[in-house]
Amino acid sequence: MDPILFFIFAAVAVICAISLIVQKHPIKSALSLIGVMGSLAILYLLLGAEFIAAAQLIVYAGAIMVLFVFVIMLLNAGEEKSPARPSWFAKLLGIPLMIALLGILSYVIQRAAPEGSLAFGEYTGGAREVGRALFTTYLLPFEITSVLILIAILGAVVLAKKEL
Amino acid sequence: MNGVPLSWYLILSAILFALGAAGFMIRKNMITVFMCIELMLNAVNLSFVAFSRHFKTIDGQIFTFFVMVVAAAEAAVGLAIILTVFRNRSTLQVDDIDSLRL
Amino acid sequence: MNFFLLSLIKVGLVAAVLMTTLAYLQWVERKVIAHIQLRVGPSRVGPHGLLQPLADVIKLITKEDLIPAHVNKFFYLMAPILAVALALTSISVIPFGPQINVFGVETYMQLTDLNIGVLVLLAISGLSVYGIALAGWASNNKYALLGGLRASAQMISYELPLALAIASPLLLHNSLSLREIVNAQDGYYFGFLARWAIFQMPMPQIFAFILFMIGAFAETNRIPFDLPEAENELVAGFHTEYSSMKFAAFFMAEYANMITICALATILFLGGWHPPFPVELGSGYVPSAIFGMAAAIALFHGLNPARPKDRFTLPVFAIAFFGLAIAFAIPVLNSILLPLFWFASKTGFLLFLFIWVRGTLPRFRYDQLMRFAWAWLFPVSVVHLFATGLLVALYSN
Numbered sequence: 001m002d003p004i005l006f007f008i009f010a011a012v013a014v015i016c017a018i019s020l021i022v023q024k025h026p027i028k029s030a031l032s033l034i035g036v037m038g039s040l041a042i043l044y045l046l047l048g049a050e051f052i053a054a055a056q057l058i059v060y061a062g063a064i065m066v067l068f069v070f071v072i073m074l075l076n077a078g079e080e081k082s083p084a085r086p087s088w089f090a091k092l093l094g095i096p097l098m099i100a101l102l103g104i105l106s107y108v109i110q111r112a113a114p115e116g117s118l119a120f121g122e123y124t125g126g127a128r129e130v131g132r133a134l135f136t137t138y139l140l141p142f143e144i145t146s147v148l149i150l151i152a153i154l155g156a157v158v159l160a161k162k163e164l
Numbered sequence: 165m166n167g168v169p170l171s172w173y174l175i176l177s178a179i180l181f182a183l184g185a186a187g188f189m190i191r192k193n194m195i196t197v198f199m200c201i202e203l204m205l206n207a208v209n210l211s212f213v214a215f216s217r218h219f220k221t222i223d224g225q226i227f228t229f230f231v232m233v234v235a236a237a238e239a240a241v242g243l244a245i246i247l248t249v250f251r252n253r254s255t256l257q258v259d260d261i262d263s264l265r266l
Numbered sequence: 267m268n269f270f271l272l273s274l275i276k277v278g279l280v281a282a283v284l285m286t287t288l289a290y291l292q293w294v295e296r297k298v299i300a301h302i303q304l305r306v307g308p309s310r311v312g313p314h315g316l317l318q319p320l321a322d323v324i325k326l327i328t329k330e331d332l333i334p335a336h337v338n339k340f341f342y343l344m345a346p347i348l349a350v351a352l353a354l355t356s357i358s359v360i361p362f363g364p365q366i367n368v369f370g371v372e373t374y375m376q377l378t379d380l381n382i383g384v385l386v387l388l389a390i391s392g393l394s395v396y397g398i399a400l401a402g403w404a405s406n407n408k409y410a411l412l413g414g415l416r417a418s419a420q421m422i423s424y425e426l427p428l429a430l431a432i433a434s435p436l437l438l439h440n441s442l443s444l445r446e447i448v449n450a451q452d453g454y455y456f457g458f459l460a461r462w463a464i465f466q467m468p469m470p471q472i473f474a475f476i477l478f479m480i481g482a483f484a485e486t487n488r489i490p491f492d493l494p495e496a497e498n499e500l501v502a503g504f505h506t507e508y509s510s511m512k513f514a515a516f517f518m519a520e521y522a523n524m525i526t527i528c529a530l531a532t533i534l535f536l537g538g539w540h541p542p543f544p545v546e547l548g549s550g551y552v553p554s555a556i557f558g559m560a561a562a563i564a565l566f567h568g569l570n571p572a573r574p575k576d577r578f579t580l581p582v583f584a585i586a587f588f589g590l591a592i593a594f595a596i597p598v599l600n601s602i603l604l605p606l607f608w609f610a611s612k613t614g615f616l617l618f619l620f621i622w623v624r625g626t627l628p629r630f631r632y633d634q635l636m637r638f639a640w641a642w643l644f645p646v647s648v649v650h651l652f653a654t655g656l657l658v659a660l661y662s663n
Contacts, residue, residue: 006168010176017180017203021187026195026256027403031341033199034396036180040206043176046168047217052225054385056209059232062392063422064202064239066399070418071243072195073403073411075250102182109174114218125222126381127442130229133222138230145233152237159244 005046009039024079026072030065037061051127173214180207194246194256198239205235276377284357288521289319295621302625313579329510334405337507341404346508346515349397353522356390359383360529361445363539363605375605376445383444384436387530388429391485395421397519398487398494398504405507413503416632417494420484423639424491428481430647434474434654435463435534448538458547462537468661469654475535477647479619482527484639486520488620490627493635528616529609536612539605550600553607557591 016035023029037060044053134142184203191197209228216224250256293308293315300307308315333339363375380386395418402414436442439450453461463471484491495503505516532538541549561584568580594603630638 002168006172010172013176014179014183017183020196020199020203021183021191026193026199027341029196029199031396031400033203036203037206040210043173043210044213047173047213049213049216049225049228050380050382051385052209052213052228054382054389055229055232057389058385058392059236060202060206062389062395062425064236066392066395066418066422067239067243068195068199069396069399069403070415070422071246073399073415073418075195075247075256077193077195077256098182098186102179105178105182106171106175109178110171114170125216125225127385129222130225133226134229137223138226141230145230149233149237152240156240156244159241159248 002046006043009042009046013039013043026077027069030068030072033068034061034065037065049125051125051130170214170218174211177207177211177214180204180210192257192259194249194258194261197258198242198246202235202239205231272371272373273377276373280357280377284354284522284525287525288518289323291521291525291617292322292517293319294617295624298618298621299625302622313575313582323514326510326514331510331512334507336406338404338406341400342507343512345397345401345404346512346519348400349394349519350515350522352390352394352397353519353526356387356526357522357529359386359444360526361448361533361538362609363602366602368602374445375602379443379445382442384432384442384447384534387526388425388432391428391523391527392421392425394519394523397516401508401516402494402504405504407507409500409502410504410506413494413500413506417487417504420487420491420493420635420639423636424481424484424643427477427639427643427647428485430644430651431474431477431481432534434469434651435471437651437654437658438463438466438469438471444533448533448540451537452540454544458543460537460540460542462540462542463535469657471535471654473650474647474654475531477643477650478531478535479616480643482531483620483623484635486523486527486620488520488524489624490630491635492629493632524617524620525613528613528620531616532609532612539609541604541608550604551595553594553604554591557587557594561585561587561591 013036016032016039020029020032020036023032037056041053041056041061044050044056181204184200184207187200187203188197191200209231212224212228212231214224216222216228246256249261253261255261296318297307297315308318311317311321333342358377359380361374361376361379365372365374398417398421399414402410402412402417405411436447439447441447441450451460451462451466455461455465455467459465464475465472483489487494493503494500495505500506505513508516541552543549564580564584564587568576568584571577571580593599594607
């Protein structure tokens with residue numbers, strides 16, 4: 001069951017990612033990215049990371065991507081203009097080189113990755129474990145991120161203001 | 165066969181990262197370029213979670229959480245910058261935004 | 267019993283009840299609004315307009331399915347499907363009652379219990395923005411686009427106070443599973459005051475409840491926050507270009523979201539299926555008494571009819587209510603029906619509140635809406651969460 005689910009959602013993720021980079025219209029790209037995020041959330045569930053899966057949907061798909069879609073709709077961004085002179089060299093060699101690179105990469109990962117397979121349900125890290133680690137071991141990074149977010153809010157407000 | 169080997173997750177993560185990087189280089193629309201960065205972050209998150217599962221520790225998930233938080237902050241500031249650029253130059257094409265002054 | 271067979275039966279039951287409720291909620295809303303405005307409301311189709319939902323369904327199905335020429339077809343068709351699918355999915359994690367025993371089969375009155383039920387509901391409500399935003403964008407119409415823009419801005423803004431308002435009762439309940447949250451609200455103070463979250467020590471969550479309800483109005487795009495479909499500014503907002511079943515899909519999504527969010531409020535703040543006062547004080551007889559009284563009133567008015575046809579319809583209602591009253595008095599059915607009764611009556615009251623507010627309040631202006639969310643609701647919910655956390659920490663030591 002696990003490998004089947006993995007392959008289905010890995011395929012969905014890869015197809016959506018390809019669609020993200022070949023679609024001409026930004027809103028179609030944005031929806032493809034949401035597809036990637038959704039299938040990754042399911043892969044996280046398969047890996048036993050419930051809280052991260054939910055956070056992926058709430059934070060990434062539900063907040064960040066809504067912001068993207070909102071900005072695209074606000075700016076009324078249209079279709080992208082294709083580059084004036086596409087280079088024949090890049091056209092001819094780009095895709096074969098990419099496949100070769102991925103092949104080498106997969107081979108190296110296959111060789112270097114630790115042995116052993118992961119079955120569903122052997123290990124789960126739920127919200128309780130994440131929360132405990134976040135407020136004990138990782139308390140300082142957590143507090144620093146909150147300051148980072150505050151700075152980001154201020155920066156966004158200042159930047160988006162009509163006149164300073 | 166009952167489980168999924170760790171290397172499969174890592175390969176999927178590598179594929180997604182490569183696609184994100186490729187999109188980052190070939191796309192011309194500023195918003196799409198930004199989305200490709202998000203795709204790369206997501207790919208890295210997947211390998212963090214897979215490692216967290218493999219070594220049976222929670223740390224990888226914590227890192228994923230931090231990446232998400234940073235991505236949220238980055239999206240807020242980045243989109244505000246894109247809005248400002250669009251207001252000043254009325255274009256989203258990265259090629260057209262090549263001078264430092266207005 | 268086979269797990270899949272059991273799940274299939276439960277899904278069928280929940281789907282049938284949910285669809286009927288969706289159709290009749292519309293009837294209830296029209297009737298209540300009509301009586302608030304001193305009108306009669308739907309009264310032609312069936313007794314008291316009771317068959318009106320059926321007529322509406324037939325009308326919506328048989329209407330011509332228009333696809334305007336200037337729309338982006340793929341997204342135009344995807345948006346209503348997305349909206350209604352997400353809205354109906356969220357009901358699957360809502361628990362309606364405790365563990366029950368039907369013909370020797372032990373089961374929970376819930377489709378699935380997740381460890382992270384609350385987070386799943388938040389995730390689905392976050393994703394449901396896309397249905398509306400895409401509808402607005404794909405329609406290729408300026409009113410629809412403005413509606414979609416307003417919806418996405420409004421729903422991101424109000425999701426923050428909503429999530430913060432959900433977080434403070436979670437501190438008391440110490441769980442993310444909806445069933446455990448309800449179980450944590452079992453019991454009574456001093457033998458009569460229910461341990462619901464809105465009364466629970468050390469920090470009664472009554473303010474969180476109010477904040478949650480305000481956020482819920484905005485999340486479901488209801489008056490006073492129905493800016494995405496404000497008809498005097500935007501024609502019909504994001505669904506201007508939709509007709510027939512696709513329009514019905516948005517309508518269903520709105521009502522399903524309303525039901526889900528009211529059920530969530532019941533679970534988080536009003537103790538789920540636990541009665542408001544203990545069984546020792548006679549809470550088990552309340553449904554029988556209510557339905558018996560309703561039967562008596564209907565019978566009285568049937569015997570002294572105001573209109574000729576009431577002579578036939580009201581006695582029928584009286585018999586139905588009387589049957590319900592007897593059903594609640596049978597000890598065997600009690601363990602199943604009583605929790606359902608309390609859950610449904612609390613959720614129903616909150617739904618009535620939604621309709622009541624629609625009949626009472628005018629619509630906000632857009633800048634007021636945003637200012638209200640960020641300058642008032644958000645700080646208040648942060649302070650409330652902080653106070654709850656502090657009290658819970660002090661109390662537990």
